[in-house]
Amino acid sequence: MTGKGARGGRKTGPSIADVARLAGVSAQTVSRVSTGTGPVRPETRDRVMRAIEQLGYTPNRAARALRDGRYGTIGLLARRFDRTGEALTTDAVLRAAEERDYSVTLLRVPDTSAKGWEPAARRLQHQTVDGIIIIRAEGGAGDQLALPATMPVAVSDSRPHGRYPHVASDEFTGARMAVDHLLGLGHRVVHHLGGPLDSEPARMRAAGWRTALAEAGVLTPPDAAIGDWSSESGYAAGTVLAADPAVTSVFCANDEMAFGLMLALHEAGRSVPADVSVVGFDDIALSRFTSPPLTTIRQDFPEMGRELVRLLLAQMETPRPERVEDGIVPLELVVRATTAPPRA
């Protein structure tokens, strides 16, 4: 014989063949027992079970994935995972995925620009994922994502994508609720501390603010301050706003910035809510427990996670469906102690 061929790859743990050998049956039978497929005589099943136990056999997922052409894994893409919004979404997606028996792999995309997203997304495709959920807190042109055409995608963002189905909170309405609340308290005008300009959620919140003001007859709203979601940026904006006596109320695009803003206000000697009312957005866990507790717009993260996973799996079951509906999650105003009627 011509000694050709080559040994295959590395062995990992006990394989189905090892179990079969020990139990004195065919690999086939072991598979049947292991997967619960097909008829097996109770006697045989017992023998196999014992062998499985004894060897500590667990099925090799790579082999199964190779055979089935799927991994049972969802990739979760975001710029970072250490912020409140991402963490809450991640946890929510994870729970929803679990329910459907999927696991979740994280991929961080360092760069905001489309250039940053794409290589990471490609890397993700080389990873073991069947579909991708993208959290887009900011970073504009995601339409250029250039993912493989067959890769199912769902996006957490505030606006239809054209290409991929998306899920979003009803940011526009949420912002209006915040502003209407302030207006209802008697404020003549509401200032705004917005998120980054390349963030769609930030834009929607600003639009809601502007619209609510317009409907109340304030046709030329004050300039909006721009932050980057961080408390630092809220603090910076706060030092400016604090100096303007015309400011009696501020609607902030997220809670973190609201806290930074309030600290600046406080340091400038303007008290909340007596001198200026503040409304946040998100309702993070801490907002209930700051002094004073923050009035804010609550996002339903668990529901978003569920929607995201639902939309993604729908695509995986029916690849490239003609049209996938988007998801929209309602928001809720939570009135706490940072809002009050204006002085005098």
Add this chain to the structure above:
Amino acid sequence: MTGKGARGGRKTGPSIADVARLAGVSAQTVSRVSTGTGPVRPETRDRVMRAIEQLGYTPNRAARALRDGRYGTIGLLARRFDRTGEALTTDAVLRAAEERDYSVTLLRVPDTSAKGWEPAARRLQHQTVDGIIIIRAEGGAGDQLALPATMPVAVSDSRPHGRYPHVASDEFTGARMAVDHLLGLGHRVVHHLGGPLDSEPARMRAAGWRTALAEAGVLTPPDAAIGDWSSESGYAAGTVLAADPAVTSVFCANDEMAFGLMLALHEAGRSVPADVSVVGFDDIALSRFTSPPLTTIRQDFPEMGRELVRLLLAQMETPRPERVEDGIVPLELVVRATTAPPRA
């Protein structure tokens, strides 16, 4: 011919064979180009590259994993991922894993008890992971984890495990720094709001508090209040502590509880830091921006993530080494505005 055999599994995307056919070369050559292994004539390489481009070929990771006997993936186990501590650790681990070209799969373990951890851990083994990092914020008897003997594990916890290497902040020293700071300000005694009793980090922080007090001559420290890390529990403890005029300073086992405590203090008319000083633990992003900004002990999460990954990969390279050193990460006192000398 006897029509035996069976078709294999489902096709996913273009395979190496498809590329080979199109480029008019052997599968081997494609593999060589794709992996950058072995010599290929520039001409041939170009032809292959074009074919790859044209078909949008990307290697099938399941097949590679099957062959190599490894996945390039780390599993990250935690009770939940929506809290600050877990989110910071997750992000840190993710960054560290990326550097070493690993991806990270999340697994949530709903149950605190060892009973909850084990099935989840088994499930993880059935997942596509080469090793596991466990974040143990609470939930005691992790020694009974019963993971497969060959699975590398690293634990984020405060105390040697016996079984698995662990990484932890130097909680004991951190707690002492907090208490010494308060004592140095002139407080006669320092109260403590601790974490859950089944949490090792919580126990270490309480031990550090007790030791620092003892060294200062306070041999019978006041009873510690017990929380569950949440602001809610901090608030509850705060309502009790606020009623006790002997309380002039409190060291809290984390920042979230400190915020809850301070709100309760505030509502009871006791001001921070004039009436009572408060120190937290963690230094979460918001702590700098509350009013007043929180004095706290800063944890170095990125460093912890790096250590955790380093320890895990060390085991994977040298399976079951005789002894793996544990990691300990230093802590830092950050003095802000919630601490001051006692009144009078």
Add this chain to the structure above:
DNA sequence: CTGAAAGCGCTAACAG
């Protein structure tokens, strides 16, 4: 009810 064969896609070893 059980066994044999074949093939998912990839790559190490060997032969040219």
Add this chain to the structure above:
DNA sequence: CTGTTAGCGCTTTCAG
């Protein structure tokens, strides 16, 4: 420098 072969572990036919 390139091609052939074999095999990683699993599961779906098909035959017995």
